[in-house]
Amino acid sequence: MPEVELINIAKRFGKVTASADINLKVADGEYVTILGPSGCGKTTLIRMIAGLIEPSEGKVFIAGKDMTNVPIEERDIGYVFQNIALFPHLTALGNVAFGPIVKDMSEEEVKSVPQRYLEMVKLLDRMGMFPDELSGGEQQKVSLARALASGAKLLLLDEPLSALDARVRMDLRYELRRITKDLGLTVIHVTHDQEEAMTVSDRIVLMRNGRIVESNTPEALYLSPQNLFTANFIGETNLLEGVVKEVLPDRSLVELRDGTVVEAKPSKFRRGDAVVLSIRPERVHPANEGLNSVIIKITYMGTYIRITVESDSEDTMLFDVSTSEDRVYSVGDRVNLIWSKRSGILYPRPPEGVEEAIKLE
Numbered sequence: 001m002p003e004v005e006l007i008n009i010a011k012r013f014g015k016v017t018a019s020a021d022i023n024l025k026v027a028d029g030e031y032v033t034i035l036g037p038s039g040c041g042k043t044t045l046i047r048m049i050a051g052l053i054e055p056s057e058g059k060v061f062i063a064g065k066d067m068t069n070v071p072i073e074e075r076d077i078g079y080v081f082q083n084i085a086l087f088p089h090l091t092a093l094g095n096v097a098f099g100p101i102v103k104d105m106s107e108e109e110v111k112s113v114p115q116r117y118l119e120m121v122k123l124l125d126r127m128g129m130f131p132d133e134l135s136g137g138e139q140q141k142v143s144l145a146r147a148l149a150s151g152a153k154l155l156l157l158d159e160p161l162s163a164l165d166a167r168v169r170m171d172l173r174y175e176l177r178r179i180t181k182d183l184g185l186t187v188i189h190v191t192h193d194q195e196e197a198m199t200v201s202d203r204i205v206l207m208r209n210g211r212i213v214e215s216n217t218p219e220a221l222y223l224s225p226q227n228l229f230t231a232n233f234i235g236e237t238n239l240l241e242g243v244v245k246e247v248l249p250d251r252s253l254v255e256l257r258d259g260t261v262v263e264a265k266p267s268k269f270r271r272g273d274a275v276v277l278s279i280r281p282e283r284v285h286p287a288n289e290g291l292n293s294v295i296i297k298i299t300y301m302g303t304y305i306r307i308t309v310e311s312d313s314e315d316t317m318l319f320d321v322s323t324s325e326d327r328v329y330s331v332g333d334r335v336n337l338i339w340s341k342r343s344g345i346l347y348p349r350p351p352e353g354v355e356e357a358i359k360l361e
Ligand SMILES: Nc1ncnc2c1ncn2[C@@H]1O[C@H](COP(=O)(O)OP(=O)(O)OP(=O)(O)O)[C@@H](O)[C@H]1O
Pocket: 013, 016, 017, 018, 036, 037, 038, 039, 040, 041, 042, 043, 044, 045, 082, 192
């Protein structure tokens, strides 16, 4: 069964290190997304798993076998390329039927399987068209149907939904997860869209600069990220710099730059340590007392209103209020902000500075 294991993988293109120190195990039947900013090495990594690029160092195991030097056609995988890459001389149907034909599926399956997946991506009525007669989004859907129809138990998807409209993308995400779970496939799905990663995966592997930063369930990465880059990349957060004033059994006290003391969970830090407090916008609320700040921007988001403030400690902060709330907020208003001590997470202040530590590059 196709579990995937990468051991000490590195890839260098001349002076560029596209992957380094990659150790990753994907279980049989697991749906894993590789998430990270543009250029962080996602495509390079998935191409090494596919056998399209040879690693400079390390080994790739698939289903327990060393596949490091085995070409793509002998790895039995379904692959969606970031740049789509359909066979130009075959129709949509011909493209999707390619796998079933090559695999010698029965005549019945060669007919029914491609149609099933073309129906899933709502392209049955376009099945006779050639790739250059299809829109970019349609080509991407054909590419996805082709990978699913291939019958491979391991699917490697490189930004498989990037060319689609927001609404279609959302529908296909759920469909993709449902079908791959029904079929018991192992999926490695590359994306730079964190919402896509959150909604589709069992586990997210977050990358930065060719390395894995952190890997966990979507919930764990959101609720208790182990480092600052993750806290900032997955969802949105407020990062406040301060110094630990006291660590008590039930809470930590942190003094911000303007002298305001705020609370966070108890922590391993000691008095005097330089820290960064991460607090999600939805956890911050206006109150009669709290961090003094002034509203500098108001954005209507539909179900909620996102308010940006500048606090007296010169930190820019975000908080959300429900659209149904009676109170009216205006730019220039002063507000006091509070949050529960349980919802703030402390990190050591990075020596290179907060901005550098969260930079996407
Ligand atoms: N064939 C190559 N030759 C030289 N450099 C390369 C090559 N392929 C990738 N790189 C470099 O490796 C780094 C990682 O590229 P990669 O395509 O893996 O990023 P990515 O995370 O998939 O980005 P995106 O989200 O934009 O698709 C980049 O700096 C890129 O310029």
